[in-house]
Amino acid sequence: DTLTQGQYDTVYNFLSLVIASQLFTAVFLVIAMPRILPRYRQAITVAIVVCGIAAYHYFRIFDSFKEAFVSDAAGGAGVYTQAVGASFNEGYRYVDWLLTVPLLLLELIAILALARKVQTSLLLRLLPAAALMIILGYPGEMSDDNMVRGIFGLLSTIPFLYILFVLFTQLTKSLASQPASVRRTLSQLRFLILLSWGVYPIAFLLPILNIEGSDAWVAMQVGYSVADILAKAVYALIIFYVARMKSYDDD
Amino acid sequence: DTLTQGQYDTVYNFLSLVIASQLFTAVFLVIAMPRILPRYRQAITVAIVVCGIAAYHYFRIFDSFKEAFVSDAAGGAGVYTQAVGASFNEGYRYVDWLLTVPLLLLELIAILALARKVQTSLLLRLLPAAALMIILGYPGEMSDDNMVRGIFGLLSTIPFLYILFVLFTQLTKSLASQPASVRRTLSQLRFLILLSWGVYPIAFLLPILNIEGSDAWVAMQVGYSVADILAKAVYALIIFYVARMKSYDDD
Ligand SMILES: CC1=C(/C=C/C(C)=C/C=C/C(C)=C/C=O)C(C)(C)CCC1
Ligand SMILES: CC1=C(/C=C/C(C)=C/C=C/C(C)=C/C=O)C(C)(C)CCC1
Numbered sequence: 001d002t003l004t005q006g007q008y009d010t011v012y013n014f015l016s017l018v019i020a021s022q023l024f025t026a027v028f029l030v031i032a033m034p035r036i037l038p039r040y041r042q043a044i045t046v047a048i049v050v051c052g053i054a055a056y057h058y059f060r061i062f063d064s065f066k067e068a069f070v071s072d073a074a075g076g077a078g079v080y081t082q083a084v085g086a087s088f089n090e091g092y093r094y095v096d097w098l099l100t101v102p103l104l105l106l107e108l109i110a111i112l113a114l115a116r117k118v119q120t121s122l123l124l125r126l127l128p129a130a131a132l133m134i135i136l137g138y139p140g141e142m143s144d145d146n147m148v149r150g151i152f153g154l155l156s157t158i159p160f161l162y163i164l165f166v167l168f169t170q171l172t173k174s175l176a177s178q179p180a181s182v183r184r185t186l187s188q189l190r191f192l193i194l195l196s197w198g199v200y201p202i203a204f205l206l207p208i209l210n211i212e213g214s215d216a217w218v219a220m221q222v223g224y225s226v227a228d229i230l231a232k233a234v235y236a237l238i239i240f241y242v243a244r245m246k247s248y249d250d251d
Numbered sequence: 252d253t254l255t256q257g258q259y260d261t262v263y264n265f266l267s268l269v270i271a272s273q274l275f276t277a278v279f280l281v282i283a284m285p286r287i288l289p290r291y292r293q294a295i296t297v298a299i300v301v302c303g304i305a306a307y308h309y310f311r312i313f314d315s316f317k318e319a320f321v322s323d324a325a326g327g328a329g330v331y332t333q334a335v336g337a338s339f340n341e342g343y344r345y346v347d348w349l350l351t352v353p354l355l356l357l358e359l360i361a362i363l364a365l366a367r368k369v370q371t372s373l374l375l376r377l378l379p380a381a382a383l384m385i386i387l388g389y390p391g392e393m394s395d396d397n398m399v400r401g402i403f404g405l406l407s408t409i410p411f412l413y414i415l416f417v418l419f420t421q422l423t424k425s426l427a428s429q430p431a432s433v434r435r436t437l438s439q440l441r442f443l444i445l446l447s448w449g450v451y452p453i454a455f456l457l458p459i460l461n462i463e464g465s466d467a468w469v470a471m472q473v474g475y476s477v478a479d480i481l482a483k484a485v486y487a488l489i490i491f492y493v494a495r496m497k498s499y500d501d502d
């Protein structure tokens with residue numbers, strides 16, 4: 001596949017935007033953590049680790065992209081073709097998600113500060129489903145065959161729907177026990193999750209639709225990038241806000 | 252030997268997964284350490300160092316892998332062959348283990364917080380055996396001769412079994428003196444050790460069995476990688492959990 005310079009620049013700058021968003025969300029949280037009561041620091045610590053992992057992987061994705069597409073025109077103008085002996089490694093995203101998706105769920109459950117038994121039961125249901133969802137998506141993503149992509153995408157959708165179901169039924173139930181000051185925010189957070197997580201399967205599907213090759217690929221990269229900013233960095237900042245409100249309330 | 256693109260991607264992404272797991276487990280522990288009582292910080296400090304050493308070696312292993320296998324097809328598609336003048340250095344793993352295996356045992360003994368005399372006696376038995384196990388395995392791993400591989404593998408198994416024997420008899424005995432809140436976790440930790448440490452000799456054996464060349468090698472890399480995540484990162488997180496529970500109890 002080849003990319004026009006416009007396509008190349010678009011992907012390049014979106015990847016760069018993700019690096020900056022994740023890295024400095026993590027930095028912000030490290031600096032701001034002392035303002036949170038110790039009992040809510042577990043959630044913030046997990047958020048820092050998630051954004052850190054994402055920043056790390058986006059550095060790698062960025063380098064992989066720069067190596068994989070090359071132009072032989074002066075000033076990098078013209079068309080970018082695939083380099084000899086280097087491929088863009090989409091696998092980094094799955095390695096990232098395998099670690100961060102379970103952690104994002106953990107982050108949410110930590111901030112809710114539910115009874116220990118409810119916590120354990122939620123984690124035992126959500127974490128394995130999250131890992132399964134990512135592991136099943138991987139062979140589909142790495143395959144050049146749209147048939148294989150479709151089948152594994154479908155399989156991966158089963159744990160995906162299960163996670164959304166558990167989140168919406170169980171968390172909706174737990175909203176009642178949350179302090180009034182954060183109930184509304186937590187309720188909206190469910191929709192941020194739905195909105196951002198929903199982008200992934202759609203972006204995954206793009207290469208299957210019969211859009212002109214590179215356009216689909218570029219749209220997929222942009223989709224994954226925007227979703228990663230919403231699902232990790234924006235999400236972390238909302239969790240931080242909830243942690244601060246709860247810290248005031250308890251004080 | 253040659254690798255298909257699928258095999259290359261598999262090893263590549265597993266190595267990358269190990270880097271991220273070890274690095275961010277270390278980061279997590281650094282951030283979370285203040286929540287642990289000082290008397291249990293020794294174990295966490297050792298865990299941070301272990302995960303840090305592992306992350307460092309996996310960066311090196313990853314680079315060594317990328318240098319050792321090359322493709323001359325556009326987009327890195329097609330077959331990867333061994334590069335001219337560069338070999339994959341399996342030795343990094345042994346350098347890593349020589350340092351981390353004794354430290355892992357130290358980590359365990361630190362978290363148990365046994366009487367000083369019992370501690371010293373355990374360390375004097377376990378640490379030299381651990382070093383011996385790794386040193387004896389090294390010549391087997393570096394040799395192309397399956398005979399040599401087998402002999403040193405067998406010699407290395409003697410201290411391996413001794414370590415497992417000491418761990419299971421002595422630690423089982425010490426469980427009785429542990430606080431009730433962590434007894435179950437510590438008991439399960441023995442099985443995590445058995446399970447994860449048991450992968451190494453099996454992965455080591457794979458090249459001897461007469462599986463088609465590269466498949467055995469790929470399976471060995473994946474085996475070592477998964478075992479390293481379990482034996483260091485997951486292990487560290489369990490030790491952290493025990494340290495937190497003990498900190499609550501003592502508080
Ligand atoms: C359903 C589905 C998928 C879902 C992926 C999701 C939901 C990923 C979420 C990632 C997050 C939240 C990352 C982090 O911050 C895949 C694997 C694309 C494969 C196709 C089917
Ligand atoms: C018995 C045996 C081995 C055992 C290796 C082990 C048990 C390694 C453990 C490593 C750990 C725990 C690393 C760290 O995290 C070797 C050397 C492969 C050689 C073959 C025989």
